[in-house]
Amino acid sequence: MTSNDRLFQLLPGVYRRRDAERGDQLRALLAVITEQADLLDADLDLLYRNWFIETSQEWAVPYLGDLVGYQPLRGPGEELPPERAAALLAALAPRRDVADTIRNRRRKGNLALLEQLAADVADWPARAVQFSALLHGTTPVRLYTVDERANRGRRRRGRLADLRHGDALDRHGNDPAVRAAGLPGPFDTLSHTVRVSRPDSRYRRGGPNIPDVGLFVWRLRPYAVTKAPAYCIERAYHHYTFSILGNDLPLIAKPVPEPGGTHIAEEENVPAFLRRRAFAERLADYYGPGKSLCVYRDSPDNPVPLADVVAADLSGWKYRPQRGQVAIDPVLGRIAFASRGAPESGVWVTYHHGFSADLGGGEYHRGITKPPKHIKRYPVGPGGAERIMDAIGQWQQERAKHPQAIIEITDNGAYQEQIDIPLLPGEKLTIRAAEGRRPVVRLLDWYSNRPDALRIVGTAPMTDTDGCCPAPPEFTVDGLLITGRSVRVSGPMGPVRFRHCTLVPGWSLDEHCRPAFEEEPSLELIDTTASLALEHCVVGTIRVSQSETRTEPVRIHSTDSVIDATSSTVDAVTGPDCRPAHAVFSAIRSTVIGRTRVHQLGLVDNAILLGETCVDRLAEGCLRFSWIEPGSRTPRRHQCQPDVALADNPPEAELVTARIRPRFTSLRYGEPGYAQLALDCAEATRRAADDASEPGVFHDLFQPQRADNLRTRINEHLPAGCEAGIIFVS
Incomplete structure (x- = not known):
């Protein structure tokens, strides 16, 4: 019995036998009716699911939002391709924002709600600050009286910054973008005088004022690099940088989830740049395996103990750690060992750095799929070949049997080798990083009489016995960071693809x-x-x-x-x-x-x-x-x-x-x-x-639309008479 016989089977048996004797004409008619009934039933089921925000289709989300007073933003005003229209629609009317509309209105005026709106609407971590709590005024001396109790109240309303509180001063001027705008920092605790300009003004941003609320948001995302080789400064064997390229790289804290929905975000809950003083005072919160950063010496499984780590300013490499100590500068991304305690077998690091989007390779999700059975995979790294050229050599010995192959690097190592890849017609070779890995290929100065580039050379196709020419070879690189020299492609080649790579x-x-x-x-x-x-x-x-x-x-x-x-x-x-x-x-x-x-x-x-x-x-x-x-x-x-x-x-x-x-x-x-x-x-x-x-x-981040949507949402949930400004920290 087929699915189209559902209605036919409900008939009495006598009619089914008579229909079989006459050529199944009634059965064919009911099969057509059943097919249309199934379509109608599926449509009714879809209409029912579209009544609920959890199960509705994407196109129905703005309509459900309109029923509860949700205000989506205006679109671009022209027709877009379906895939881009869906992405834009998700930015203009996020499903979770529509679902939380009624619940959020019951919490109107709550600072924690504003932070949640930033996460739900714009996918930005945020900290909300009520500027009136930082507002203080100075009292004329002539108003002081013999009443000491009244005098203490006047002194609390205005005071100079205490130079002995270094952490408070550091929080005040730590963020360059906020400091350039003349605004208090997101974690500032110092007193400020009144600024009457509006907090969201395009011309001059306001600051602390009685009705103002600042929503500090971080656009840069934290990207992890796990157990990757550090870069050794050539002129000093005990100096290292977290970046494998040898450049200074400010480190970012790995955000810790907030304990509850009413909690106001602190410095450890957002992807803020690490400060030297904060790193020194809360070393155990930031350093160690599974935390914001960690240093390994002589082996990727041998972390430097917490007791040996000190925070330091390594500008100019002037600071010299004591014997047994390891100095770390999170602002510059530098590491200094004692001159007599330098590692002998290398240094590995785990850290987080900031960037705008998934670009250029990294440990983010790249959508790597398992290859089909006819494509052989050759691993490089732990459990596989030691070098990339070793894996390519193994494939070249079996290329007649496996013309399509994948060389997959399974760790975050740095591979220093000369790579030459000759490809024959009909072959397809992919060199890629495994999911969650970011290996580095360093092309060094190997030869004096020829270029040291990574070379991909195609071979001219030969006509086979049928008089046909095979397809030219194809080559793909996915998820690698290549430094030191160029990549050179020559000869007859088909498509050459670079995906999520950095050259x-x-x-x-x-x-x-x-x-x-x-x-x-x-x-x-x-x-x-x-x-x-x-x-x-x-x-x-x-x-x-x-x-x-x-x-x-x-x-x-x-x-x-x-x-x-x-x-x-x-x-x-x-x-x-x-x-x-x-x-x-x-x-x-x-x-x-x-x-x-x-x-x-x-x-x-x-x-x-x-x-x-x-x-x-x-x-x-x-x-x-x-x-x-x-x-x-x-x-x-x-x-x-x-x-x-x-x-x-x-x-x-x-x-x-x-x-x-x-x-x-x-x-x-x-x-x-x-x-x-x-x-x-x-x-x-x-x-x-x-x-x-x-x-x-960064077009597909839709940052202008996300900012507009966030402004619309926070204005709906502010207390009457208050104004809010979105302040971008990064």
Whole structure:
């Protein structure tokens, strides 16, 4: 019996026998009716589930919110693709925010509720501060009387900062963004005088005032690095940095869950940058396995005891720890051992650093799937090959049996080796990090008579007995950080993909995150047929050396990535000798720092091209909803900045361009605010994308919409007469 026979089986047996004798005509009719009845039943069940916020479809969430007075934000005003519309809808009307609307209104005016709204609506950790608690005023001396009780009350209303309370002074000026705005810090306990400007003013933010509430939010997320090798300073064998690249890296606290819904967030509950004084006073809260940071010496399983750790200022490496001590500077991310107690077998570290999104590889979830049975996996690390080339050698011995293979690195180690990968037609090789791992490939100066790049070389296809040419080889890199030299692709190749990878711009960094070799490329495409795809990557300059007369232009497609030439005046995508790259370049939700010189553009959408763009072929290609540097030579543009702004104010072209030019928190790779649009960036630029979000690599964070939604929510839940301001700490 099939599912369509459900109604037919309800008939008496005599009718079923007669129908069988006449060719099952009634049975066929009831099967059609049953199919339609099942569709109607499924639709009724779906309609019933759409009445509840826990089980409803995404499109029904705003309608359920409207029934309880929830106010969603306005959309971009134009039709979007389904996948992007779903992501934007989740940002404009989060399901959990709609579900909590009635319950939250019963807690109106509660500071803990404002912090919960920031987490539910914008997915930002926050701390709410009532500025009236910090407000104090000075009393004229003439008002003091012989009544000592009254005098004590007057002294409590205003006083100078106590210089003996170093932690209070440190909390006051620890956050640079808050300090630059002239505001009290999120954990400030000092007294302040009245500032009457509004707390959410675009021009001058207010400060402590009677009706004001400040909601301090952290946009940077904490990213863990677990048991990774530290970097040893070459000139001093007992000095190390947490970053494997040797740059200073401020460490972030691993947030501790709050004990209850009415708890106000403290410093350990948010991803705040670690302070030296806080680290010294609460060392046991921050240091140790499973906590914010930990140092291992001579073995990844041998942590330095808590009793041996001291907090210190290691600026200039002037501090010298005593014998047996290990000095840690959480502000600079540095480690110093005693000169006579330096490790002999290496140093490993566990720490947390801040960044805006899942980009460039890390221990975050990358969606790694188990390979099919016909694709063999060769592990590298504990339980597998010792080096990457050893695993590649094993595969090359079995390549006839396994033309498709995966080299998977299972730890966070640093691999110093020379990597050359020849690929035959029809082969597909993937080198990837295991889920939750971030290995590092360091390409050192091995040879004196040839480049030391990581080389991927394709072999020309041979015609088989049937007269057919096999497909060119394919190569994929997923989740690696590559430093020291470039990656070079040559020969006949198919798709070459880099996914969640970092190819350090400028090859390596100094202690201040300055690139070591500014004009050196990170990716080289030399006489190849490869098509390059970048997804969630950070790479340096891309150089294409290709014959313009004998070959078709290669295709370069960047999605949610940063192409960083280390300066807007250096070529980011180019050919040899400053000639245009013989390539078709496309950039979707990407940030390009440097000049772009290409043969042709494909689609540039919701991107930032921070440098002059020069395109040879203008008849094809399109740029839409992006920032294009003035003076660029490009195909047709649609709603690009600064063209839109200049159309409204043509006489003031230079002034308008300077006002809306993208400003970034940092343009140096290795710093926490890298490639993040600054808080003082013009609104026309921050909302220049087609869905009113910010263009560039962090478009899909929907930060403008999240901030707008949060402002709407907190204004609904403030006490009457109060004003709130959102203050971005990071």
